[in-house]
Amino acid sequence: MCPISAVSCIALNVTQFEASRGFFIDVWGLVPVGETEERLDFSAAAGSAPLVSLYRSDRDGLAYIQLKATSREAVDKLHKRAVQMGCEVSGLVDDDHGYSFSLTDFEGRTIKVTCPPGKITTVPEQASGLSCRLSHIVLNTRDLQKAADFYVALLDMRVSDWSEDKMVFLRASSEHHCLAFNLGEVVSLNHAAFEVPSIDALMRCLGRLRKFDALTWGPGRHGPGDNVFLYCLGPSNFVVEYTAEIQYVDEDTHKAKVWERKPELLDQWGTAGMPPEKLRACMTGASLTGSSA
Template sequence: MTDRPITHLRHLDLAVPDLARQQEFFTGTWGLTTEHTDSGLAFLAAEGSPEQYVIRLRRAEDKRIDLIAFGAATPADVDALATRLAADDVRLVSEPGTLDTPGGGYGFRFFDNEGRTVEVSADVAVRAHRRIEAGESIPVRLSHVVINSAAPEQTRAFYERHLGFRLSDILMHPRMGEMMYFLRINRWHHSLAIARGPHASLHHASFELRGIDEYLRGTGRMLRGGVEKIWGPGRHLAGNNTFSYFLDPHGNTVEYTTELELIDEDSWHPHLYDFSRPEVSDQWGTANEMNEFVASRSFNDPDRGLFVAPPV
Protein backbone atom coordinates (compact mmCIF):
# COMPACT_ATOMS: atom_id res chain seq x y z
CA MET A 1 0.00 0.00 0.00
CA THR A 2 1.26 3.48 -0.86
CA ASP A 3 1.10 6.47 1.48
CA ARG A 4 -2.10 7.42 -0.38
CA PRO A 5 -4.41 4.40 0.01
CA ILE A 6 -7.51 6.36 -1.09
CA THR A 7 -8.14 6.94 -4.80
CA HIS A 8 -11.39 8.90 -4.97
CA LEU A 9 -14.69 9.89 -3.38
CA ARG A 10 -17.49 7.37 -3.97
CA HIS A 11 -20.70 8.43 -2.22
CA LEU A 12 -22.33 10.21 0.70
CA ASP A 13 -25.00 8.38 2.70
CA LEU A 14 -27.64 10.38 4.56
CA ALA A 15 -30.37 9.41 7.00
CA VAL A 16 -33.57 11.48 6.94
CA PRO A 17 -37.01 11.24 8.58
CA ASP A 18 -38.96 11.82 5.33
CA LEU A 19 -37.38 9.50 2.78
CA ALA A 20 -40.01 10.03 0.08
CA ARG A 21 -39.68 13.81 0.18
CA GLN A 22 -35.87 13.68 0.14
CA GLN A 23 -35.82 11.18 -2.71
CA GLU A 24 -38.23 13.28 -4.75
CA PHE A 25 -36.03 16.35 -4.26
CA PHE A 26 -32.83 14.61 -5.34
CA THR A 27 -34.44 12.95 -8.35
CA GLY A 28 -37.31 15.17 -9.47
CA THR A 29 -35.56 18.46 -8.73
CA TRP A 30 -31.79 18.01 -8.32
CA GLY A 31 -31.28 15.63 -11.24
CA LEU A 32 -30.10 12.31 -9.81
CA THR A 33 -31.56 8.94 -10.81
CA THR A 34 -32.94 6.26 -8.49
CA GLU A 35 -30.78 3.28 -9.41
CA HIS A 36 -31.70 0.82 -6.64
CA THR A 37 -34.16 0.68 -3.76
CA ASP A 38 -34.51 -1.54 -0.72
CA SER A 39 -36.64 -1.45 2.40
CA GLY A 40 -36.27 2.11 3.66
CA LEU A 41 -33.30 2.77 1.35
CA ALA A 42 -32.79 4.57 -1.94
CA PHE A 43 -29.55 4.53 -3.94
CA LEU A 44 -29.26 7.54 -6.24
CA ALA A 45 -26.85 7.72 -9.16
CA ALA A 46 -25.43 10.58 -11.20
CA GLU A 47 -25.98 9.91 -14.90
CA GLY A 48 -22.40 10.75 -15.83
CA SER A 49 -20.68 8.80 -13.04
CA PRO A 50 -19.38 5.21 -13.08
CA GLU A 51 -20.18 4.90 -9.38
CA GLN A 52 -23.17 2.71 -8.58
CA TYR A 53 -24.61 5.59 -6.58
CA VAL A 54 -23.41 8.95 -5.27
CA ILE A 55 -26.10 9.48 -2.62
CA ARG A 56 -27.74 6.84 -0.43
CA LEU A 57 -30.82 7.81 1.52
CA ARG A 58 -32.09 5.90 4.55
CA ARG A 59 -35.33 6.45 6.44
CA ALA A 60 -34.60 7.11 10.12
CA GLU A 61 -35.94 9.09 13.05
CA ASP A 62 -32.74 11.14 13.30
CA LYS A 63 -31.23 13.18 10.48
CA ARG A 64 -27.52 12.34 10.21
CA ILE A 65 -24.59 11.48 8.00
CA ASP A 66 -24.64 7.69 7.75
CA LEU A 67 -21.24 7.50 6.13
CA ILE A 68 -18.75 8.97 3.67
CA ALA A 69 -17.37 6.41 1.22
CA PHE A 70 -14.04 6.44 -0.60
CA GLY A 71 -12.45 4.12 -3.13
CA ALA A 72 -9.18 2.20 -2.92
CA ALA A 73 -7.23 0.67 -5.80
CA THR A 74 -7.22 -2.99 -4.73
CA PRO A 75 -8.55 -5.33 -2.03
CA ALA A 76 -4.97 -5.64 -0.81
CA ASP A 77 -4.93 -1.90 -0.20
CA VAL A 78 -8.19 -2.21 1.73
CA ASP A 79 -6.69 -4.94 3.94
CA ALA A 80 -3.47 -3.01 4.49
CA LEU A 81 -5.34 0.15 5.44
CA ALA A 82 -7.59 -1.69 7.90
CA THR A 83 -4.55 -3.29 9.53
CA ARG A 84 -2.76 0.04 9.80
CA LEU A 85 -5.79 1.83 11.24
CA ALA A 86 -6.33 -0.87 13.86
CA ALA A 87 -2.66 -0.67 14.84
CA ASP A 88 -3.08 3.09 15.29
CA ASP A 89 -6.10 2.50 17.60
CA VAL A 90 -8.63 3.79 15.09
CA ARG A 91 -11.95 2.14 15.96
CA LEU A 92 -13.12 -0.21 13.19
CA VAL A 93 -16.85 -0.59 12.64
CA SER A 94 -16.44 -3.68 10.46
CA GLU A 95 -13.60 -5.87 9.26
CA PRO A 96 -12.73 -6.03 5.54
CA GLY A 97 -15.11 -8.24 3.61
CA THR A 98 -17.62 -8.49 0.78
CA LEU A 99 -20.00 -5.53 0.63
CA ASP A 100 -23.74 -6.20 0.46
CA THR A 101 -24.54 -3.01 -1.47
CA PRO A 102 -25.17 -2.29 -5.17
CA GLY A 103 -22.05 -3.12 -7.13
CA GLY A 104 -20.65 -5.33 -4.38
CA GLY A 105 -16.94 -4.91 -3.79
CA TYR A 106 -14.62 -5.42 -0.87
CA GLY A 107 -14.38 -2.94 1.98
CA PHE A 108 -14.67 -2.01 5.62
CA ARG A 109 -15.86 0.83 7.85
CA PHE A 110 -14.36 2.81 10.72
CA PHE A 111 -14.98 5.92 12.81
CA ASP A 112 -12.96 9.05 12.19
CA ASN A 113 -11.69 11.13 15.11
CA GLU A 114 -15.07 12.83 15.64
CA GLY A 115 -17.17 9.71 15.19
CA ARG A 116 -18.28 9.89 11.55
CA THR A 117 -18.54 6.51 9.84
CA VAL A 118 -16.16 6.19 6.89
CA GLU A 119 -16.13 3.35 4.34
CA VAL A 120 -13.24 2.38 2.05
CA SER A 121 -13.79 -0.15 -0.74
CA ALA A 122 -12.28 -1.66 -3.87
CA ASP A 123 -13.53 -3.82 -6.74
CA VAL A 124 -16.99 -2.22 -6.83
CA ALA A 125 -18.63 -2.92 -10.19
CA VAL A 126 -18.69 0.01 -12.58
CA ARG A 127 -22.15 1.35 -13.38
CA ALA A 128 -23.26 1.77 -16.99
CA HIS A 129 -23.18 5.55 -17.35
CA ARG A 130 -23.28 8.04 -20.19
CA ARG A 131 -21.87 11.30 -21.45
CA ILE A 132 -23.90 14.28 -20.27
CA GLU A 133 -24.89 16.30 -23.31
CA ALA A 134 -24.68 20.06 -23.87
CA GLY A 135 -27.53 21.84 -22.09
CA GLU A 136 -28.28 19.01 -19.63
CA SER A 137 -28.31 20.65 -16.23
CA ILE A 138 -27.96 17.47 -14.17
CA PRO A 139 -25.01 16.29 -12.06
CA VAL A 140 -22.15 14.49 -13.77
CA ARG A 141 -20.66 13.24 -10.51
CA LEU A 142 -20.34 13.90 -6.79
CA SER A 143 -17.57 16.50 -6.68
CA HIS A 144 -16.73 16.87 -2.99
CA VAL A 145 -18.05 16.74 0.55
CA VAL A 146 -17.43 19.44 3.17
CA ILE A 147 -17.86 18.63 6.84
CA ASN A 148 -18.19 20.93 9.85
CA SER A 149 -15.85 20.21 12.73
CA ALA A 150 -15.52 21.62 16.22
CA ALA A 151 -11.88 20.47 16.07
CA PRO A 152 -10.84 21.11 12.46
CA GLU A 153 -7.09 20.94 13.09
CA GLN A 154 -7.39 17.49 14.63
CA THR A 155 -9.78 16.32 11.92
CA ARG A 156 -7.43 17.54 9.19
CA ALA A 157 -4.55 15.71 10.92
CA PHE A 158 -6.61 12.50 11.09
CA TYR A 159 -7.34 12.43 7.35
CA GLU A 160 -3.79 13.38 6.42
CA ARG A 161 -2.13 10.87 8.72
CA HIS A 162 -4.41 7.89 8.29
CA LEU A 163 -5.82 8.25 4.76
CA GLY A 164 -3.09 10.13 2.91
CA PHE A 165 -5.03 13.31 2.15
CA ARG A 166 -2.92 16.32 1.19
CA LEU A 167 -3.56 19.98 1.87
CA SER A 168 -4.47 22.10 -1.17
CA ASP A 169 -5.46 25.46 0.38
CA ILE A 170 -6.59 27.12 3.61
CA LEU A 171 -9.24 29.79 4.15
CA MET A 172 -8.60 32.15 7.05
CA HIS A 173 -10.16 35.24 8.60
CA PRO A 174 -8.20 38.02 10.34
CA ARG A 175 -10.30 37.75 13.51
CA MET A 176 -11.26 34.06 13.51
CA GLY A 177 -8.09 32.42 12.26
CA GLU A 178 -7.98 29.38 9.97
CA MET A 179 -11.53 28.43 9.01
CA MET A 180 -11.43 25.79 6.26
CA TYR A 181 -8.97 23.18 5.03
CA PHE A 182 -9.22 21.86 1.46
CA LEU A 183 -7.90 18.30 1.18
CA ARG A 184 -7.22 16.23 -1.94
CA ILE A 185 -6.70 12.55 -2.71
CA ASN A 186 -5.96 12.94 -6.41
CA ARG A 187 -5.49 15.83 -8.85
CA TRP A 188 -8.86 17.39 -8.05
CA HIS A 189 -8.26 20.43 -5.83
CA HIS A 190 -10.38 18.90 -3.08
CA SER A 191 -12.57 15.88 -2.51
CA LEU A 192 -13.01 16.69 1.17
CA ALA A 193 -12.92 19.99 3.03
CA ILE A 194 -13.14 20.64 6.75
CA ALA A 195 -14.83 23.79 8.01
CA ARG A 196 -14.63 25.20 11.52
CA GLY A 197 -18.10 25.02 13.02
CA PRO A 198 -19.92 24.80 16.34
CA HIS A 199 -20.41 21.03 16.05
CA ALA A 200 -19.76 18.06 13.79
CA SER A 201 -22.22 18.01 10.88
CA LEU A 202 -22.51 18.11 7.12
CA HIS A 203 -21.53 21.52 5.73
CA HIS A 204 -22.43 20.71 2.13
CA ALA A 205 -22.33 18.11 -0.62
CA SER A 206 -21.24 19.37 -4.05
CA PHE A 207 -22.21 18.04 -7.48
CA GLU A 208 -20.23 18.70 -10.65
CA LEU A 209 -22.15 19.80 -13.74
CA ARG A 210 -20.94 19.54 -17.35
CA GLY A 211 -19.87 23.17 -17.80
CA ILE A 212 -20.70 26.81 -17.13
CA ASP A 213 -23.84 26.80 -19.26
CA GLU A 214 -25.22 23.69 -17.61
CA TYR A 215 -24.28 25.01 -14.16
CA LEU A 216 -26.16 28.26 -14.77
CA ARG A 217 -29.14 26.41 -16.26
CA GLY A 218 -29.27 24.20 -13.17
CA THR A 219 -28.98 27.18 -10.85
CA GLY A 220 -31.82 28.89 -12.70
CA ARG A 221 -33.97 25.77 -12.56
CA MET A 222 -33.59 25.67 -8.76
CA LEU A 223 -34.48 29.36 -8.47
CA ARG A 224 -37.54 29.01 -10.70
CA GLY A 225 -38.59 25.94 -8.75
CA GLY A 226 -38.56 27.85 -5.47
CA VAL A 227 -35.69 25.92 -3.86
CA GLU A 228 -34.17 28.07 -1.13
CA LYS A 229 -30.86 29.54 -2.27
CA ILE A 230 -28.22 30.18 0.36
CA TRP A 231 -25.34 31.65 -1.65
CA GLY A 232 -24.37 32.18 -5.28
CA PRO A 233 -24.03 32.03 -8.18
CA GLY A 234 -20.33 32.87 -8.06
CA ARG A 235 -16.80 31.50 -8.45
CA HIS A 236 -14.51 30.72 -5.50
CA LEU A 237 -10.80 31.47 -5.56
CA ALA A 238 -9.74 28.31 -3.71
CA GLY A 239 -10.40 25.54 -6.23
CA ASN A 240 -11.49 28.08 -8.88
CA ASN A 241 -14.90 26.37 -9.02
CA THR A 242 -18.31 27.92 -9.44
CA PHE A 243 -20.88 27.70 -6.65
CA SER A 244 -24.62 27.86 -6.07
CA TYR A 245 -25.75 26.62 -2.66
CA PHE A 246 -29.29 25.47 -1.89
CA LEU A 247 -31.10 23.77 0.98
CA ASP A 248 -32.62 20.32 0.57
CA PRO A 249 -35.93 19.48 2.33
CA HIS A 250 -34.12 18.47 5.54
CA GLY A 251 -31.89 21.54 5.77
CA ASN A 252 -28.74 20.04 4.30
CA THR A 253 -26.81 22.37 2.00
CA VAL A 254 -26.20 21.03 -1.52
CA GLU A 255 -24.15 22.73 -4.20
CA TYR A 256 -24.06 22.90 -7.96
CA THR A 257 -20.51 23.49 -9.19
CA THR A 258 -18.31 23.11 -12.24
CA GLU A 259 -14.69 23.54 -13.34
CA LEU A 260 -13.12 22.47 -10.04
CA GLU A 261 -9.39 22.93 -10.52
CA LEU A 262 -7.13 20.05 -11.52
CA ILE A 263 -3.73 20.77 -10.04
CA ASP A 264 -0.14 19.75 -10.78
CA GLU A 265 0.73 18.00 -7.56
CA ASP A 266 4.48 18.19 -8.21
CA SER A 267 4.48 21.99 -8.24
CA TRP A 268 1.49 22.89 -6.07
CA HIS A 269 1.99 24.92 -2.90
CA PRO A 270 -1.00 25.55 -0.59
CA HIS A 271 -2.28 29.10 -0.35
CA LEU A 272 -3.53 30.88 2.76
CA TYR A 273 -6.53 32.87 1.51
CA ASP A 274 -8.17 35.65 3.54
CA PHE A 275 -11.87 35.17 2.82
CA SER A 276 -12.75 38.57 4.27
CA ARG A 277 -11.56 39.79 0.88
CA PRO A 278 -14.62 39.63 -1.40
CA GLU A 279 -12.67 38.28 -4.40
CA VAL A 280 -11.59 35.24 -2.38
CA SER A 281 -15.15 34.15 -1.68
CA ASP A 282 -16.40 35.14 -5.14
CA GLN A 283 -14.09 36.14 -7.99
CA TRP A 284 -17.03 37.24 -10.13
CA GLY A 285 -18.76 39.45 -7.59
CA THR A 286 -22.16 38.05 -8.60
CA ALA A 287 -23.05 36.18 -5.40
CA ASN A 288 -24.86 37.62 -2.43
CA GLU A 289 -22.56 38.75 0.38
CA MET A 290 -21.00 36.08 2.56
CA ASN A 291 -22.16 37.08 6.04
CA GLU A 292 -22.98 35.46 9.36
CA PHE A 293 -26.49 34.54 8.19
CA VAL A 294 -25.19 32.74 5.11
CA ALA A 295 -22.49 30.98 7.12
CA SER A 296 -24.93 29.84 9.80
CA ARG A 297 -27.17 28.12 7.25
CA SER A 298 -24.33 25.69 6.55
CA PHE A 299 -23.71 24.87 10.24
CA ASN A 300 -26.58 22.37 9.95
CA ASP A 301 -28.01 20.44 12.87
CA PRO A 302 -25.56 18.57 15.13
CA ASP A 303 -24.90 15.14 13.66
CA ARG A 304 -26.81 12.53 15.68
CA GLY A 305 -24.77 9.65 14.28
CA LEU A 306 -21.37 10.22 15.86
CA PHE A 307 -19.82 6.95 17.06
CA VAL A 308 -23.09 5.21 16.17
CA ALA A 309 -22.65 3.09 13.05
CA PRO A 310 -25.59 3.06 10.62
CA PRO A 311 -27.57 -0.22 10.76
CA VAL A 312 -26.95 -0.90 7.04
Protein backbone atom coordinates (compact mmCIF):
# COMPACT_ATOMS: atom_id res chain seq x y z
CA MET A 1 0.00 0.00 0.00
CA CYS A 2 1.30 3.44 -0.93
CA PRO A 3 1.89 5.64 2.14
CA ILE A 4 0.78 8.66 0.08
CA SER A 5 -2.89 9.17 -0.81
CA ALA A 6 -2.79 12.35 -2.92
CA VAL A 7 -1.07 15.58 -3.83
CA SER A 8 -2.63 18.11 -1.50
CA CYS A 9 -1.05 21.50 -2.21
CA ILE A 10 1.16 23.29 -4.70
CA ALA A 11 3.24 26.31 -3.71
CA LEU A 12 4.48 28.82 -6.26
CA ASN A 13 6.99 31.65 -6.16
CA VAL A 14 5.47 34.53 -8.12
CA THR A 15 6.67 37.92 -9.27
CA GLN A 16 3.12 39.04 -10.11
CA PHE A 17 1.79 38.64 -6.59
CA GLU A 18 -1.33 40.81 -6.79
CA ALA A 19 -2.22 39.70 -10.31
CA SER A 20 -1.92 36.08 -9.21
CA ARG A 21 -4.19 36.81 -6.25
CA GLY A 22 -6.86 38.15 -8.55
CA PHE A 23 -6.48 35.28 -10.98
CA PHE A 24 -6.97 32.51 -8.42
CA ILE A 25 -9.98 34.25 -6.85
CA ASP A 26 -11.81 35.72 -9.83
CA VAL A 27 -10.82 33.49 -12.73
CA TRP A 28 -10.01 30.18 -11.09
CA GLY A 29 -12.70 30.41 -8.43
CA LEU A 30 -10.73 29.64 -5.29
CA VAL A 31 -11.24 31.21 -1.86
CA PRO A 32 -8.47 32.93 0.14
CA VAL A 33 -7.93 31.09 3.42
CA GLY A 34 -4.78 32.82 4.64
CA GLU A 35 -2.93 36.00 3.80
CA THR A 36 0.21 37.85 4.84
CA GLU A 37 2.37 40.42 3.05
CA GLU A 38 4.50 37.64 1.60
CA ARG A 39 2.14 34.65 1.29
CA LEU A 40 -1.37 33.87 0.05
CA ASP A 41 -3.24 30.58 0.59
CA PHE A 42 -6.26 29.48 -1.44
CA SER A 43 -8.70 26.60 -1.15
CA ALA A 44 -12.05 25.48 -2.56
CA ALA A 45 -14.00 26.74 0.47
CA ALA A 46 -13.45 28.73 3.65
CA GLY A 47 -12.03 26.61 6.43
CA SER A 48 -10.47 24.04 4.09
CA ALA A 49 -6.76 23.25 3.89
CA PRO A 50 -4.87 25.22 1.21
CA LEU A 51 -4.71 23.83 -2.31
CA VAL A 52 -2.48 26.63 -3.58
CA SER A 53 0.07 28.80 -1.76
CA LEU A 54 1.68 31.82 -3.41
CA TYR A 55 4.92 33.38 -2.20
CA ARG A 56 5.97 36.89 -3.19
CA SER A 57 9.28 36.56 -5.02
CA ASP A 58 11.57 38.22 -7.56
CA ARG A 59 11.67 34.93 -9.48
CA ASP A 60 8.84 32.77 -10.81
CA GLY A 61 8.95 29.05 -10.18
CA LEU A 62 7.83 26.07 -8.16
CA ALA A 63 8.36 26.50 -4.42
CA TYR A 64 7.25 23.02 -3.35
CA ILE A 65 4.59 20.37 -3.72
CA GLN A 66 2.86 18.82 -0.74
CA LEU A 67 1.90 15.15 -0.57
CA LYS A 68 -0.76 13.86 1.81
CA ALA A 69 0.38 10.87 3.88
CA THR A 70 -2.09 8.19 4.91
CA SER A 71 -1.04 8.26 8.58
CA ARG A 72 1.55 9.52 11.03
CA GLU A 73 3.23 6.13 10.78
CA ALA A 74 3.49 6.67 7.01
CA VAL A 75 5.26 9.99 7.62
CA ASP A 76 7.78 8.24 9.90
CA LYS A 77 8.29 5.49 7.32
CA LEU A 78 8.92 7.92 4.48
CA HIS A 79 11.20 10.12 6.58
CA LYS A 80 13.38 7.13 7.40
CA ARG A 81 13.38 5.97 3.78
CA ALA A 82 14.31 9.42 2.45
CA VAL A 83 17.29 9.51 4.82
CA GLN A 84 18.35 6.02 3.70
CA MET A 85 18.14 7.10 0.05
CA GLY A 86 20.51 9.98 0.72
CA CYS A 87 18.00 12.81 0.27
CA GLU A 88 18.42 16.12 2.02
CA VAL A 89 15.74 15.81 4.70
CA SER A 90 14.35 18.15 7.34
CA GLY A 91 13.43 17.11 10.85
CA LEU A 92 9.93 15.95 11.71
CA VAL A 93 7.48 18.72 12.63
CA ASP A 94 4.29 18.22 14.68
CA ASP A 95 2.10 21.32 14.81
CA ASP A 96 -1.40 22.64 14.04
CA HIS A 97 -0.83 22.02 10.32
CA GLY A 98 -0.09 18.33 10.81
CA TYR A 99 2.79 15.90 11.17
CA SER A 100 5.30 16.55 8.41
CA PHE A 101 8.79 16.82 6.98
CA SER A 102 10.40 18.13 3.80
CA LEU A 103 12.89 16.53 1.44
CA THR A 104 14.83 17.58 -1.62
CA ASP A 105 14.63 15.21 -4.58
CA PHE A 106 17.42 14.32 -7.02
CA GLU A 107 16.73 17.40 -9.19
CA GLY A 108 16.46 19.91 -6.35
CA ARG A 109 12.68 20.08 -5.91
CA THR A 110 11.25 20.52 -2.43
CA ILE A 111 8.65 17.90 -1.50
CA LYS A 112 6.62 18.21 1.71
CA VAL A 113 5.03 15.10 3.19
CA THR A 114 2.20 15.82 5.63
CA CYS A 115 -0.37 13.88 7.63
CA PRO A 116 -3.10 16.48 8.25
CA PRO A 117 -4.45 16.94 11.78
CA GLY A 118 -7.87 15.52 12.57
CA LYS A 119 -10.52 14.44 10.12
CA ILE A 120 -10.40 15.99 6.65
CA THR A 121 -13.80 16.56 5.08
CA THR A 122 -14.46 16.58 1.35
CA VAL A 123 -15.48 19.94 -0.06
CA PRO A 124 -18.95 19.59 -1.62
CA GLU A 125 -19.73 20.55 -5.19
CA GLN A 126 -20.72 24.18 -5.46
CA ALA A 127 -23.18 25.71 -7.89
CA SER A 128 -20.49 27.82 -9.53
CA GLY A 129 -18.44 24.73 -10.38
CA LEU A 130 -15.49 25.69 -8.17
CA SER A 131 -12.59 23.27 -8.09
CA CYS A 132 -12.92 20.84 -5.23
CA ARG A 133 -9.46 19.29 -4.97
CA LEU A 134 -5.98 19.16 -6.43
CA SER A 135 -5.97 16.22 -8.83
CA HIS A 136 -2.44 15.94 -10.17
CA ILE A 137 0.80 17.78 -10.78
CA VAL A 138 3.03 17.32 -13.83
CA LEU A 139 6.70 18.17 -13.45
CA ASN A 140 9.40 18.61 -16.08
CA THR A 141 12.51 16.47 -15.63
CA ARG A 142 15.80 16.02 -17.43
CA ASP A 143 15.81 12.26 -16.71
CA LEU A 144 12.46 10.55 -17.12
CA GLN A 145 13.49 7.04 -16.09
CA LYS A 146 15.37 8.30 -13.03
CA ALA A 147 12.33 10.36 -11.99
CA ALA A 148 10.07 7.30 -12.26
CA ASP A 149 12.53 5.10 -10.39
CA PHE A 150 13.09 7.67 -7.64
CA TYR A 151 9.42 8.28 -6.83
CA VAL A 152 8.49 4.62 -7.09
CA ALA A 153 11.32 3.71 -4.70
CA LEU A 154 10.65 6.56 -2.27
CA LEU A 155 6.84 6.60 -2.20
CA ASP A 156 5.81 3.11 -3.38
CA MET A 157 3.98 4.70 -6.29
CA ARG A 158 3.07 2.59 -9.32
CA VAL A 159 3.59 3.40 -12.99
CA SER A 160 0.21 3.63 -14.71
CA ASP A 161 1.31 4.43 -18.27
CA TRP A 162 3.99 5.99 -20.45
CA SER A 163 3.57 8.47 -23.30
CA GLU A 164 6.32 7.06 -25.53
CA ASP A 165 9.61 8.02 -23.88
CA LYS A 166 8.41 11.55 -23.13
CA MET A 167 6.05 11.20 -20.13
CA VAL A 168 5.39 8.81 -17.27
CA PHE A 169 2.22 8.74 -15.14
CA LEU A 170 2.44 7.64 -11.49
CA ARG A 171 -0.38 6.72 -9.14
CA ALA A 172 -0.68 6.42 -5.37
CA SER A 173 -4.13 4.80 -5.45
CA SER A 174 -6.42 3.40 -8.12
CA GLU A 175 -6.70 6.91 -9.61
CA HIS A 176 -4.68 6.85 -12.85
CA HIS A 177 -2.16 9.49 -11.79
CA CYS A 178 -1.55 12.09 -9.13
CA LEU A 179 2.00 12.81 -10.25
CA ALA A 180 3.50 12.74 -13.73
CA PHE A 181 6.80 13.68 -15.32
CA ASN A 182 7.51 15.18 -18.71
CA LEU A 183 10.95 14.99 -20.32
CA GLY A 184 12.40 18.44 -20.89
CA GLU A 185 15.44 20.66 -20.67
CA VAL A 186 14.29 22.68 -17.64
CA VAL A 187 13.49 21.27 -14.20
CA SER A 188 10.20 23.05 -13.54
CA LEU A 189 6.46 22.85 -13.16
CA ASN A 190 4.61 21.69 -16.28
CA HIS A 191 1.10 22.25 -14.93
CA ALA A 192 -1.20 21.64 -11.97
CA ALA A 193 -4.67 20.14 -12.41
CA PHE A 194 -7.75 20.72 -10.25
CA GLU A 195 -10.55 18.18 -10.33
CA VAL A 196 -14.21 19.17 -10.34
CA PRO A 197 -16.82 16.52 -9.53
CA SER A 198 -18.56 16.23 -12.90
CA ILE A 199 -18.54 17.31 -16.52
CA ASP A 200 -21.44 19.62 -15.66
CA ALA A 201 -19.24 21.35 -13.08
CA LEU A 202 -16.41 21.51 -15.60
CA MET A 203 -18.69 23.17 -18.15
CA ARG A 204 -19.60 25.79 -15.54
CA CYS A 205 -15.87 26.41 -15.17
CA LEU A 206 -15.65 26.71 -18.96
CA GLY A 207 -18.32 29.40 -18.84
CA ARG A 208 -16.39 31.36 -16.23
CA LEU A 209 -13.11 31.07 -18.17
CA ARG A 210 -14.83 32.36 -21.29
CA LYS A 211 -16.32 35.23 -19.30
CA PHE A 212 -12.79 36.30 -18.39
CA ASP A 213 -11.42 35.38 -21.86
CA ALA A 214 -9.05 33.06 -20.04
CA LEU A 215 -9.55 29.70 -21.79
CA THR A 216 -6.32 28.62 -23.49
CA TRP A 217 -7.03 25.03 -24.60
CA GLY A 218 -10.02 22.69 -24.38
CA PRO A 219 -12.44 21.20 -23.75
CA GLY A 220 -11.16 17.78 -24.72
CA ARG A 221 -10.46 14.32 -23.30
CA HIS A 222 -6.93 13.01 -22.90
CA GLY A 223 -5.87 9.48 -23.84
CA PRO A 224 -3.67 8.54 -20.87
CA GLY A 225 -5.89 9.00 -17.80
CA ASP A 226 -9.03 9.41 -19.95
CA ASN A 227 -9.73 12.74 -18.21
CA VAL A 228 -11.66 15.70 -19.57
CA PHE A 229 -9.63 18.92 -19.61
CA LEU A 230 -9.63 22.71 -19.78
CA TYR A 231 -6.29 24.55 -19.69
CA CYS A 232 -5.62 28.13 -18.69
CA LEU A 233 -2.49 30.28 -18.60
CA GLY A 234 -2.20 32.37 -15.45
CA PRO A 235 0.04 35.25 -14.41
CA SER A 236 3.77 34.49 -14.37
CA ASN A 237 3.09 31.92 -17.16
CA PHE A 238 1.95 29.12 -14.85
CA VAL A 239 -0.33 26.58 -16.52
CA VAL A 240 -3.38 25.27 -14.64
CA GLU A 241 -5.99 22.74 -15.68
CA TYR A 242 -9.55 21.90 -14.74
CA THR A 243 -10.22 18.18 -15.08
CA ALA A 244 -13.01 15.66 -14.51
CA GLU A 245 -13.69 11.94 -14.87
CA ILE A 246 -10.10 10.77 -14.56
CA GLN A 247 -9.67 7.02 -14.99
CA TYR A 248 -9.61 4.65 -12.03
CA VAL A 249 -7.64 1.50 -12.74
CA ASP A 250 -8.21 -2.05 -11.55
CA GLU A 251 -5.17 -2.74 -9.39
CA ASP A 252 -5.45 -6.49 -10.01
CA THR A 253 -5.51 -6.32 -13.79
CA HIS A 254 -4.01 -3.01 -14.91
CA LYS A 255 -0.75 -3.15 -16.84
CA ALA A 256 1.16 -0.05 -17.82
CA LYS A 257 1.25 0.57 -21.54
CA VAL A 258 3.09 2.94 -23.85
CA TRP A 259 0.79 5.44 -25.57
CA GLU A 260 1.69 6.91 -28.93
CA ARG A 261 2.00 10.68 -29.00
CA LYS A 262 -0.45 11.65 -31.70
CA PRO A 263 -3.27 14.22 -31.85
CA GLU A 264 -6.15 11.74 -31.56
CA LEU A 265 -4.73 10.45 -28.27
CA LEU A 266 -3.82 13.88 -26.96
CA ASP A 267 -7.53 14.67 -27.32
CA GLN A 268 -9.77 11.65 -27.96
CA TRP A 269 -12.80 13.84 -28.72
CA GLY A 270 -11.01 15.92 -31.34
CA THR A 271 -12.68 19.06 -29.99
CA ALA A 272 -9.70 20.97 -28.62
CA GLY A 273 -7.26 20.88 -31.52
CA MET A 274 -3.55 21.09 -30.80
CA PRO A 275 -2.42 23.12 -27.78
CA PRO A 276 -1.36 26.67 -28.69
CA GLU A 277 2.36 27.23 -29.07
CA LYS A 278 2.50 29.68 -26.16
CA LEU A 279 0.84 27.16 -23.84
CA ARG A 280 3.29 24.44 -24.91
CA ALA A 281 6.22 26.81 -24.33
CA CYS A 282 4.95 27.70 -20.85
CA MET A 283 4.46 24.02 -20.01
CA THR A 284 8.15 23.42 -20.66
CA GLY A 285 8.98 25.99 -17.97
CA ALA A 286 11.35 27.79 -20.30
CA SER A 287 9.49 31.07 -19.78
CA LEU A 288 9.81 30.92 -15.98
CA THR A 289 12.77 32.68 -14.40
CA GLY A 290 14.52 30.74 -11.69
CA SER A 291 12.73 27.50 -12.46
CA SER A 292 15.78 25.44 -13.34
CA ALA A 293 17.34 23.41 -10.56
